[in-house]
Amino acid sequence: MKTMAAAIQSESTSSGVALHVLPALPYGYAALEPCIDARTMTLHHDEHHAGYVDKLNELLAPYPVLRKRTAHWLLVNPRSIPQSIRTPVLNNAGGHVNHCLLWQSMSVPGGAALSGSLLGAVNDQFGSLDQLKTRFEAAGADHFSSGWVWLVVEKDKQTNGPDRPVLGIVTTSGHDNPLQQGHYPLLVNDVWEHAYYLKHENRRPEYLKNWWSVANWSNAMDRFSRSDNPAGAPSEDNFPEDQS
Numbered sequence: 470m471k472t473m474a475a476a477i478q479s480e481s482t483s484s485g486v487a488l489h490v491l492p493a494l495p496y497g498y499a500a501l502e503p504c505i506d507a508r509t510m511t512l513h514h515d516e517h518h519a520g521y522v523d524k525l526n527e528l529l530a531p532y533p534v535l536r537k538r539t540a541h542w543l544l545v546n547p548r549s550i551p552q553s554i555r556t557p558v559l560n561n562a563g564g565h566v567n568h569c570l571l572w573q574s575m576s577v578p579g580g581a582a583l584s585g586s587l588l589g590a591v592n593d594q595f596g597s598l599d600q601l602k603t604r605f606e607a608a609g610a611d612h613f614s615s616g617w618v619w620l621v622v623e624k625d626k627q628t629n630g631p632d633r634p635v636l637g638i639v640t641t642s643g644h645d646n647p648l649q650q651g652h653y654p655l656l657v658n659d660v661w662e663h664a665y666y667l668k669h670e671n672r673r674p675e676y677l678k679n680w681w682s683v684a685n686w687s688n689a690m691d692r693f694s695r696s697d698n699p700a701g702a703p704s705e706d707n708f709p710e711d712q713s
């Protein structure tokens with residue numbers, strides 16, 4: 470199976486412009502059961518995420534300059550997008566980027582435990598991993614309507630000094646991404662109803678609590694180790710249209 474990083478690669482057409490591509494899941498549709506059922510994963514990836522990718526390509530089709538840009542770049546450069554398509558481009562680019570991050574934020578149960586420098590930062594910031602989980606769950610449960618809950622490296626980390634907060638828990642609405650506020654995402658959960666409703670129905674808090682069994686701490690630790698990049702984003706978030 471292709472790695473997620475490779476799967477995010479965009480394809481170049483013969484004209485040299487890039488198409489955004491739906492990445493393959495890095496695990497099987499049933500791999501996250503019992504937390505997330507295979508039917509939910511199938512619909513979420515093959516229909517919802519695929520729909521955002523298709524719509525983004527459709528919207529950008531008349532704009533060859535924008536088609537050379539990464540989805541990440543579009544998110545953080547909204548003024549470069551014509552106003553007539555700005556909102557739907559941002560919604561669908563965000564839908565694409567956020568779901569790529571979501572698939573990476575999950576792994577089969579039994580993955581690596583939180584350790585190292587990120588565990589130290591979590592203990593410093595939240596008191597314990599359990600307290601982080603409680604706050605993350607509460608933020609996700611309390612978020613009104615569709616959106617996302619994130620563990621981020623706060624944007625002022627570099628100027629806050631050694632005793633100031635490094636990590637934060639934020640929520641975003643629709644398909645907004647913390648990168649748009651300068652925060653760097655480490656871990657994300659999707660609190661749109663399509664992410665959990667078939668199994669958990671209206672019980673979003675139950676879904677959030679169960680979700681820790683599939684949280685991918687290995688990926689979060691890897692992202693944390695690269696979050697000092699002053700540009701704010703490691704290479705895998707810069708989809709490779711820039712190379713076309």
Ligand code: MN3
Nearest residue numbers: 517659661664
């Ligand atoms: Mn979703």
